[in-house]
Amino acid sequence: MRRIGVFVCHCGSNIAATVDVKKVVEMALLEQGVVHAEDYPYMCSEAGQSRIAEAIREKQLEGIVVCSCSPRMHEATFRKCAERNGLNPYLVEIANIREHCSWIHKDMQEATEKAVILMRAAVAKVHLNAPLLAGESAVTKRALVIGGGIAGIQTALDIADAGYHVDIVEKEPSIGGRMSQLDKTFPTLDCSACILTPKMVEAASHENITIHTWSEVEKVSGFVGNFTVDIRKKARYVNMDKCTGCGICQEKCPSKKPLNEFNRGLNNRSAIYTPFAQAIPNVPVIDASACIKLNTGKCGICEKFCQAGAIDYKQQDEIITEQYGAIVVATGFDTIKLDKYGEYAYNESKDVITSLELERIMNAAGPTKGHLERLSDGKAPKEIVFIQCVGSRCSDDRGKPYCSKICCMYTAKHAMLIRDKYPDTNVTVFYIDVRTPGKNFDEFYRRAVEDYGVNYVKGQVGKVAPQPDGSLLVHGVDLLENKQILKKADMVVLATAIEPNPDVRKIATMLTASIDTNNFLTEAHPKLRPVESPTAGVFLSGVCQGPKDIPETVAQAGAAAVKVIGLLAKDKLKTNPCTAKADELRCNGCSQCANVCPYGAISYETKQVNDHGIREERRIAVVNSALCQGCGACTVTCPSGAMDLQGFSNRQIIAEVDAICR
Amino acid sequence: MNKVDEIKQISGVNPLKCMKCGKCSASCPSFNEMDIKPHQFVTYVVNDDVEALANSKSAWKCLSCFACIERCPRNVQPGKLIDAARQILIRQRGQEGLSADEIPALLDEDMPQQLLMSAFRKYRR
Amino acid sequence: MPVTENWKPTIVAFCCNWCSYAGADLAGSSRLAYPADVKIIKVPCSCRVNPMFILRAFEKGADGVILCGCHPGDCHYSTGNYYARRRMTLLFSMLDYLGVEDGRTRVEWVSAAEGVKFSETMNSFVEKVRALGPNVRLGDLRCKN
Numbered sequence: 015m016r017r018i019g020v021f022v023c024h025c026g027s028n029i030a031a032t033v034d035v036k037k038v039v040e041m042a043l044l045e046q047g048v049v050h051a052e053d054y055p056y057m058c059s060e061a062g063q064s065r066i067a068e069a070i071r072e073k074q075l076e077g078i079v080v081c082s083c084s085p086r087m088h089e090a091t092f093r094k095c096a097e098r099n100g101l102n103p104y105l106v107e108i109a110n111i112r113e114h115c116s117w118i119h120k121d122m123q124e125a126t127e128k129a130v131i132l133m134r135a136a137v138a139k140v141h142l143n144a145p146l147l148a149g150e151s152a153v154t155k156r157a158l159v160i161g162g163g164i165a166g167i168q169t170a171l172d173i174a175d176a177g178y179h180v181d182i183v184e185k186e187p188s189i190g191g192r193m194s195q196l197d198k199t200f201p202t203l204d205c206s207a208c209i210l211t212p213k214m215v216e217a218a219s220h221e222n223i224t225i226h227t228w229s230e231v232e233k234v235s236g237f238v239g240n241f242t243v244d245i246r247k248k249a250r251y252v253n254m255d256k257c258t259g260c261g262i263c264q265e266k267c268p269s270k271k272p273l274n275e276f277n278r279g280l281n282n283r284s285a286i287y288t289p290f291a292q293a294i295p296n297v298p299v300i301d302a303s304a305c306i307k308l309n310t311g312k313c314g315i316c317e318k319f320c321q322a323g324a325i326d327y328k329q330q331d332e333i334i335t336e337q338y339g340a341i342v343v344a345t346g347f348d349t350i351k352l353d354k355y356g357e358y359a360y361n362e363s364k365d366v367i368t369s370l371e372l373e374r375i376m377n378a379a380g381p382t383k384g385h386l387e388r389l390s391d392g393k394a395p396k397e398i399v400f401i402q403c404v405g406s407r408c409s410d411d412r413g414k415p416y417c418s419k420i421c422c423m424y425t426a427k428h429a430m431l432i433r434d435k436y437p438d439t440n441v442t443v444f445y446i447d448v449r450t451p452g453k454n455f456d457e458f459y460r461r462a463v464e465d466y467g468v469n470y471v472k473g474q475v476g477k478v479a480p481q482p483d484g485s486l487l488v489h490g491v492d493l494l495e496n497k498q499i500l501k502k503a504d505m506v507v508l509a510t511a512i513e514p515n516p517d518v519r520k521i522a523t524m525l526t527a528s529i530d531t532n533n534f535l536t537e538a539h540p541k542l543r544p545v546e547s548p549t550a551g552v553f554l555s556g557v558c559q560g561p562k563d564i565p566e567t568v569a570q571a572g573a574a575a576v577k578v579i580g581l582l583a584k585d586k587l588k589t590n591p592c593t594a595k596a597d598e599l600r601c602n603g604c605s606q607c608a609n610v611c612p613y614g615a616i617s618y619e620t621k622q623v624n625d626h627g628i629r630e631e632r633r634i635a636v637v638n639s640a641l642c643q644g645c646g647a648c649t650v651t652c653p654s655g656a657m658d659l660q661g662f663s664n665r666q667i668i669a670e671v672d673a674i675c676r
Numbered sequence: 677m678n679k680v681d682e683i684k685q686i687s688g689v690n691p692l693k694c695m696k697c698g699k700c701s702a703s704c705p706s707f708n709e710m711d712i713k714p715h716q717f718v719t720y721v722v723n724d725d726v727e728a729l730a731n732s733k734s735a736w737k738c739l740s741c742f743a744c745i746e747r748c749p750r751n752v753q754p755g756k757l758i759d760a761a762r763q764i765l766i767r768q769r770g771q772e773g774l775s776a777d778e779i780p781a782l783l784d785e786d787m788p789q790q791l792l793m794s795a796f797r798k799y800r801r
Numbered sequence: 802m803p804v805t806e807n808w809k810p811t812i813v814a815f816c817c818n819w820c821s822y823a824g825a826d827l828a829g830s831s832r833l834a835y836p837a838d839v840k841i842i843k844v845p846c847s848c849r850v851n852p853m854f855i856l857r858a859f860e861k862g863a864d865g866v867i868l869c870g871c872h873p874g875d876c877h878y879s880t881g882n883y884y885a886r887r888r889m890t891l892l893f894s895m896l897d898y899l900g901v902e903d904g905r906t907r908v909e910w911v912s913a914a915e916g917v918k919f920s921e922t923m924n925s926f927v928e929k930v931r932a933l934g935p936n937v938r939l940g941d942l943r944c945k946n
Binding site: 077084086110112113114115116118119121122124125127128131132151522525529530531536548549572578592610612643644645646647649650651659662664667668670671672674675676 | 813820822823825826828829830832833834835837838841842843844845846849850851852853854858861862863866871874875876877878879880884912913914915916917920928930944
């Protein structure tokens with residue numbers, strides 16, 4: 015019988031207000047093996063921990079149960095406390111009487127009864143806890159960044175500057191991401207390309223950064239400190255080493271039909287292309303679906319004109335395998351599809367555009383060379399309507415329930431730029447709320463109204479109706495005037511909701527990183543660990559974690575980099591000792607456990623065993639504790655019950671079940 | 677049951693979900709005929725002022741076109757609220773119910789049933 | 802089965818460490834109430850739950866057992882919840898055959914962000930078990946007085 019100590023925390027009034035902590039202490043003393051029980055207002059405090067320390071010494075405790083908040087909160091705290099005082103940290107169990115009891119029950123008697131039962135289950139379990147020792151594993155001093163937008167570039171630069179090698183994997187032909195598509199940035203109105211391109215060049219020329227563009231992550235295995243990643247380098251059909259980036263191939267390519275993705279499909283590009291002039295690397299790719307040579311075997315014009323002899327129609331996809339210690343996800347966002355919003359006539363009229371499309375129209379390298387014109391007839395619009403919250407803040411199945419955060423500010427920016435460049439154009443913004451939390455943000459919005467005469471109307475637009483004369487009739491409302499508004503417009507700009515890049519789900523599954531209902535990656539703690547995924551060794555940067563603007567993205571990218579650097583700076587990591595273990599005498603070598611193991615952690619050895627005096631050679635399962643992550647799939651599969659999980663053994667869980675059902 | 681609960685039960689709408697965007701009023705073809713505007717229906721229910729809503733011109737000016745129901749981003753659907761207000765009024769007058777024989781044999785299958793019902797309620801006045 | 806007025810069911814909930822246990826924590830920190838009859842046991846993954854544990858619970862007097870794991874595709878260990886799903890399908894059909902009603906067993910996917918779903922799931926499960934009354938089928942008679 016172990017000597018157990020039970021410590022009941024009041025958590026101020028968080029627990030004590032609904033659970034009779036004295037009663038829990040009293041009941042604990044009746045449990046078998048409990049030689050010490052006490053309550054304290056804040057067990058996690060310095061003073062609370064010293065009471066635990068004192069009890070360990072004075073009562074020679076061999077196991078501890080702390081009835082407190084969730085183990086996700088303070089298990090580590092109490093384990094460290096035990097370790098400092100000479101008790102194996104795995105002889106500590108937490109009974110969660112806050113999140114699972116006091117916070118959800120109102121009736122004191124009911125909550126106290128439940129707390130007692132949870133305490134009993136923990137005591138029953140701790141009697142069977144084995145002292146475990148954490149192993150160590152080496153750390154590969156190299157990081158992978160998935161996504162080469164501003165988030166990925168900034169994270170990579172910060173990690174690289176600290177002296178660690180970083181690989182960036184970008185699925186497009188060039189790094190740059192969404193920011194490279196923007197014309198100007200709020201609230202300073204500096205040119206997006208002018209501030210981004212130097213960073214792109216810096217990343218490309220950094221000795222510690224390797225950039226894989228036109229590449230995708232194919233497979234991820236391993237764990238924190240030791241990830242093995244397969245990267246598919248898609249066939250570019252252009253030799254990166256030979257190409258000089260002269261651009262003649264793009265000029266001469268006869269296939270000019272494909273939609274230009276960089277310009278949001280508003281114009282066309284050639285089949286061999288670089289997405290934009292400042293692309294890095296400045297090496298084109300051939301779009302295999304549009305290339306005449308690759309599809310019919312005839313053409314070959316680019317090859318003929320290429321002085322460097324860089325064109326290679328025989329190139330194949332290549333898979334490279336690399337080792338990393340940490341992975342940063344920076345997959346960014348896209349705007350949502352507007353197919354379900356028939357009332358805004360986006361699919362009907364060319365003059366109803368998204369804000370990102372307007373960004374391209376305003377850009378000198380865009381489809382209209384920077385002239386603001388209607389895409390239907392090329393005329394300059396005299397009346398422009400902006401509609402806010404298109405697809406954002408929707409609780410129906412058409413849109414997204416969250417606020418996309420950046421739209422209020424970029425709409426103010428667009429309105430201001432248009433009024434500045436084309437003073438005879440009227441701009442009306444229909445809004446629900448204008449949200450401008452940020453440094454110099456509200457001042458910026460007020461400037462749009464006060465200095466540039468942008469007309470802000472409170473009320474969502476109901477419908478945009480294309481008219482026979484080519485104009486657009488906007489059915490709006492002014493809620494402050496309580497009047498319906500019918501406004502004829504030449505152009506309508508929709509502040510379309512943003513959503514995580516659709517590829518993120520695939521990547522999250524490979525990384526076993528969790529994802530929320532909106533496909534945003536979940537952080538390890540919403541407040542205290544915002545740049546880490548709950549999966550150890552995986553970090554989050556940029557909009558893949560939630561909507562944010564450029565300064566916030568850059569800040570988060572830096573924060574993610576610091577976490578990566580902190581990890582890579584370690585030579586060894588402590589591994590989770592709660593791994594599976596086979597009982598040599600019971601194992602019959604059937605291989606079923608190896609079949610279900612997701613980590614390939616189980617192998618077989620032929621061993622001499624002494625089974626009740628009979629010496630013989632048997633084939634026995636052996637678990638590699640560095641690879642085993644402790645899921646327990648093998649323990650249930652094992653037909654002879656030889657496999658067990660340390661820390662969550664069959665006997666421990668059954669003891670808990672018995673205590674609860676007692 | 678008080679009127680507010682009754683209106684919530686009949687309509688199946690939780691008016692507290694409204695974020696006051698006004699898309700309903702922007703969409704409403706009878707907006708100018710109404711004394712209480714569609715986006716205000718919600719506030720009247722929240723403020724426990726069902727009587728005023730039921731006695732307003734709006735109750736009989738709503739066309740049951742369902743534009744507000746289709747487009748409401750928060751599933752508040754003011755059209756259902758006004759229809760419920762109408763129904764409360766009709767129940768008070770003891771006119772509830774429509775016998776099966778009264779429904780014309782030729783019904784448009786694509787027509788939403790609620791539209792049909794609200795039209796009946798409206799024109800039986 | 803006659804139900805005494807003060808009868809309260811005993812319900813064991815196995816929750817995986819990564820999603821459902823965190824979902825239960827979120828239900829707690831969001832103060833989303835569910836009956837105190839539910840007692841949670843933390844397991845690393847839903848695939849750690851041996852059918853033996855569930856049989857044991859019923860043997861010792863549990864009136865309902867629920868297993869919560871990550872959503873398909875979101876398992877922290879990639880595939881654990883798929884194993885759990887297959888095993889429980891078989892186990893539950895056997896239990897049903899033995900007379901332990903369908904409503905006393907359940908598998909539910911609850912993510913770390915779904916505090917509301919956790920609370921709603923527990924409320925509806927407990928309601929169902931309460932309606933079924935005490936479980937007598939697998940109870941170990943030797944334990945009774």
